[in-house]
Amino acid sequence: MDFQPDPGLASFRQEIRHFLEQHVPADLKGLPRSTRSPRHQVLRFQKLLHEHGWGAPYWAAEHGGNGWSLPEQLVFDEECVAAGTPTQDGFVHKLLGPVLNAFATSEQKAEHMPAIVQGERLWCQGFSEPGSGSDLASLKTRATRDGDHYVVNGQKIWTSYAHESDWIFLLVRTSTEGKKQAGISFLLVDMKTPGITVRPIRSIDDCHHLNETFFNDVRVPVGNLVGEEGAGWRITKFLLNNEHSTAAELPALKRYMRELLQFGAAQRIGGQRLIERPEFALKLTRLDAELQAIGMMVQRVAKLEMEHHPDSLTLGSMLKIRGTELQQRITEAQVEALGDYGAVAYAHPHDPAPDEPYPLQDTARGIANDMFFRRASTIYGGTSEVQRGIIAKLLFQL
Structure with a gap:
């Protein structure tokens, strides 16, 4: 496939970025890193998206969604992560929503869909x-x-x-x-x-x-x-087979890499910037190469998903393994790059700011929590062992 940048996608990215810059209040941007934002922030951001006509960014137009393509959805996610907006309720938007659109009765849709889109229900x-x-x-x-x-x-x-x-x-x-x-x-x-x-x-x-x-x-x-x-197993397979291109959590990986670059440029050891030390530069280059490869694989899987190609299942499981393992390595590198500050000073993302400011305080706050949380990323959403079993089974069928 052609991996050259899509001019139309670049224009779409600017549209998303402009909305986030001009229409999202300052107190809903640059938020501390967290597994998910607090309830009131999630609902408030969802209501804001709904008012702008973007209440269902991952659903097809015939289901009341934005009708965005998978690449456009990925751009939306990347820009929201980069801006530090509240995280959305992924359980309903990316998992339950498609199930309701495909299997729910008209009464069930009338009960739940408006509340989901309008930011009234988690x-x-x-x-x-x-x-x-x-x-x-x-x-x-x-x-x-x-x-x-x-x-x-x-x-x-x-x-x-x-x-x-x-x-x-x-x-x-x-x-x-x-x-x-x-x-x-x-x-x-x-x-x-x-x-x-x-x-x-x-x-x-x-x-x-x-x-x-x-x-x-x-x-x-x-x-x-x-x-x-008795249809629960069939519905669950449909739910779990949706959106394999998001399995690597590429927007989070890109954010981690940007932060690691910041840490390397700001931290000094013996008067020398960390990024100038060969061992750190080598580690950074290897991590970035893996990130670039995952980014290209995400594009490939997104294209296969749009074509309903069965290979998207196998590659989606591969993405889950490689993406979550890379999350763990990059967050470990972040904590190491900050030395004692990484382990101690940035314990919890919602703790009050310390009396004495630390280096990179705003960027790195909560970094140790994030590193610890990502220990579970190879478990939740289907363990790496299960994903490898899925890959083997699908390849054997070929």
């Missing part, structure tokens, strides 16, 4: 369970039909942002007959429903974004079932 994902690991088919959370309701009992774990969410999309077992994949269904559940308990899990970065979520005789209307009973 979602979380209820897939993983204790003891199940990446084997979603082994889930045990049960939904038993009782008249016009399902009665849900069970437990989910690693439920990101459940404590801030209004609704959850949930995989449940509605049957034990036949193959274990055949008895799974897909439910939408209001988090205010009696019987739901959310308990925090503090992760290695000392932040609270993970939870364990318990369901004790939770009554869910049958009308909240997406698709038919």
Whole structure:
């Protein structure tokens, strides 16, 4: 494929950049690094996008979205990350949204789509369970039909942002007959429903974004079932197969590299800038070469996705592995580049600023947290081991 810059894409990038510069308030830009921005910032930014006509940047026009191409979506993500705007609710925009567009009833769409686009409702994902690991088919959370309701009992774990969410999309077992994949269904559940308990899990970065979520005789209307009973596995495969080109989190990688360059230019050892030291320059060059290769691969996968080519599945898993491993190496290099400051001075992105300013304080704040959080990037979204199994299986079929 042709990797030359697209003039039309450059114009689109300028349009996005102009909007972010001129229409997004200063207090919603240059925000501290974080796994996801606080709830009030996420909703406020979403409402701002909606007012500008950009409330659904990842959906097709026929579904009420912007109708942007995959390359345009990637540009939008890159510019938002570069500007430091709040992170969007990726669970609903990139995962649940396409599912609702493809499988939901008209009543379900009328209930949820306006609230999503207008920034009135946040979602979380209820897939993983204790003891199940990446084997979603082994889930045990049960939904038993009782008249016009399902009665849900069970437990989910690693439920990101459940404590801030209004609704959850949930995989449940509605049957034990036949193959274990055949008895799974897909439910939408209001988090205010009696019987739901959310308990925090503090992760290695000392932040609270993970939870364990318990369901004790939770009554869910049958009308909240997406698709038919037993279709949950098929719907989940559709959900997980969407947007492989985003698996490497390229905008975050580019931000990390820009920051690492800043650190190298600003830090000095024995009067010499860090970037002038051969060992650091070599490390920087190797990391940048890998980043450039991933960037080209993202373009290739995006093109294959637009063509609905099956190779996008294999390459998407490859991107997930290489991209997340590179996240870990670059964030480690960032902390190393700042020396003692990296490990101590920039502990938490939302801590008050220290009384005595540190070098690169605004850029590097929260850097240790980010490095710790990225230890999990080769686990969440499908572990590297699972991705390698997917690659082997798909290549064997070829």
